[in-house]
Amino acid sequence: MATQWLTEHEMKAWLRLYAVVELLPSALDSQIRRDAGLTHFEYAALGMLSAAPEQTLRMTELATKTNATLARLSHVVRRMADRGFVDRIPCPGDGRATNVRLTDAGQRKVEAAAPGHVATVRTHVFDVLTPEQVDQLITVADAMLTRLDPDGKKKPGS
Amino acid sequence: MATQWLTEHEMKAWLRLYAVVELLPSALDSQIRRDAGLTHFEYAALGMLSAAPEQTLRMTELATKTNATLARLSHVVRRMADRGFVDRIPCPGDGRATNVRLTDAGQRKVEAAAPGHVATVRTHVFDVLTPEQVDQLITVADAMLTRLDPDGKKKPGS
């Protein structure tokens, strides 16, 4: 089957999407790194724990919520445990599983970092979009996630 | 000034955008890594050179086009030169500048990798979007790029 190349219009869209996909993580990362000494991924993980019941999640659940592989998360959780932001607790019900719990120090860290992070997200995303465009963003992102995340694990609050 | 937290609707949009921003690079990277032995960033750099006049660009220009820092690009170009895909040529007109030129082997490498890459982009993006949604994607991405890229360097073919 011959390759169906991108049209000029599609290429235009692709270059913009690609730019966002490359530049947005950098912007998030450098802000939170400078202001809180965390990577954006670390912040996201702490934030998910903060919102979870008992401030606790299994490794696998946390990996799903943060769009990460288990290997990546495992390294990050070890470092954050060393820094006192989380505890690792063997799961009582299942000897294979590990529960990760946010510590008080971890909770304080997220709370301190949150305002700056939200401000960055507002600056780069919501400040420049109309309410209608926010709706369009949801629809378009959902469409792409049907392929990127076929099981629909990354769509909380649908 | 008190933090203006995200509404539930904004949070929904943010979680989806964030998922796309994390998962799309992984998807692009693993496909092209498996099939061509290149990172997606290396492919993007070779592709930009391939489309440039004389298949040549200055480091700074190439960094802009690939959304990268000069430090990152410098390391990548060194590795690709070692592999024979590009040549580094001191710029005749300006002793500080370096021109990067695609070699024949580099050209063959991009050409071999392109069909698989385009297929991946189609699968994850254009196959799941209506023409109207492609237009919306362009508008929304452009809006975010006014903040992520204030100088408008990343919007070729506007």
Place this chain on the structure above:
DNA sequence: GAAGATTGAAGGTTCAATCTTT
């Protein structure tokens, strides 16, 4: 054997310092 998770090594990116030319 599959699921849940961890580990070490290899590879890529970031940061700060540096160098040369303008």
Place this chain on the structure above:
DNA sequence: AAAGATTGAACCTTCAATCTTC
């Protein structure tokens, strides 16, 4: 002093192998 680029070290992610429990 600024612009263009490079470098090495530190850090993070990926990959493959491994371990334990179900």
